Amino acid sequence: MITRRGLLKFLGGGFASMAVLGGYAFAIEPLARLNVTRYALKPPGWTPGLKLRVVALADIHACEPWMSASRIASICRQANALGGDITVLLGDYAAGMNLVTGYVHSSEWSKALATLEAPLGVHAVMGNHDWWEDRTAQKNSGGLTFGHKALADVGINVYSNRAVRLEKDGMGFWLAGLEDQLALVPGKKWMRKDMQGLDDLDGTLAQIVDDAPVILLAHEPDIFPKVPSRVALTLSGHTHGGQVRFLGHAPVVPSRFGDRYAYGHVVEGDRSLIVSGGLGCSIAPIRFGVPPEILVIDLG
Template structure:
């Protein structure tokens, strides 16, 4: 048991990194629109587990995947108190500045990015520090917003939802506006939605080809596809991986960092590599 504990606290969260590949067949994504996406979620920066150097290594691995598009799914701020040296959001955004892809890098915010900004909590509004620093590094942050991108002459939409757990209190309140975000779609081009917490998924309409989320860390501890504790109202339903419900598709990244406790077991830190359209290889390749 001692060795398992040492692995869960000291090795898996701090040293392991895998590329998790998906190639879903999406009913609302054109087969001839080939697109590759690298997804980075939940780094929770702070030493000793997520130093600037480790973040730079993750950036280098991501660039080596040569994706068409890079997406950041939020929770850049540390999510636990086991931090030996804080890493500022400016340092984090500076590392992300080196991300390279033809269609660029786009970001959303997570609950810890809001919770970590005391001024935003007092005023009950943003922009939070994470957004300011990411945008200063040249990375657009989508909060209830949409951008129309073009790959090989074919358009598609990228949407980013505001965080659903942004404002602390009783109850916790979100700054998400799904209806307003969807209203920004002005044509029938296929659409991808970034939403930090996957709990929004039951409300996402079939108009959206794919929803991408983080937040859960796959439960951080996972045995045979089951996580004892998942920060979601739906438990293991949206804990991790590719979920299909009623013809709608969701992919939940296991993320990179940790929250509450700096432990991972059975769900190592990961970068998601997503292939859509005719360029899609077999999933897991």
């Protein structure tokens, strides 16, 4: 039979463990950890001999103290050291939550991102929070957000349903970027089914005029079932890997497909998707089991 002292020790140990785990999820994993997650793949139809290293950053969610301008600059320095041929930004630069000690202005986080360097340039798409936090863009039901303008002002290529042909070692590939799939929120409704996307997958892919492989940037991975096999690789963020994962499963994922596209490399048929766990936090400043990460994808 358990004694009163034994019960108190058990309860005390449980509370202590919860406090330690809470402190880790609140202060250590979001603030002090940064992983480099690597993938190597040769998608079907990839050009023989074309070796391409892609460095990808997603879901920065700039704010104090979690993702300050100085921390973003530090992450960019680490990204530059990874030897990427091309660097891509997968959206959600705006804070995305109110549990902050201060907001980081777009002129500050864009200046930090401007330190990114790659031989084939730095290329970006926007995310849902970049739209949601811009009241003017919401009122106008489109146009350019402050995020579009801030990135363009520092020389970063921003894609809004656009495809561009690039070359490495004389061999071509296409980089295509979609506008956000949850961009507009009608009135005060926040139900996913009521949100209006500004993405145009068909129109974007129609810009591709040869057989060179295609890399698609799409902030939300929910577009993936519609992506044709013509696209060699889709890169997404948005989910943060669920932001909390236990034994490889996230109890809450901001996707209508649940855990299906929550995180990592997903292969369906001859199509590949890689979903980043992202860097910052949204809704709540907590991460557990999904440390902030930079992606390195070696293609070919």
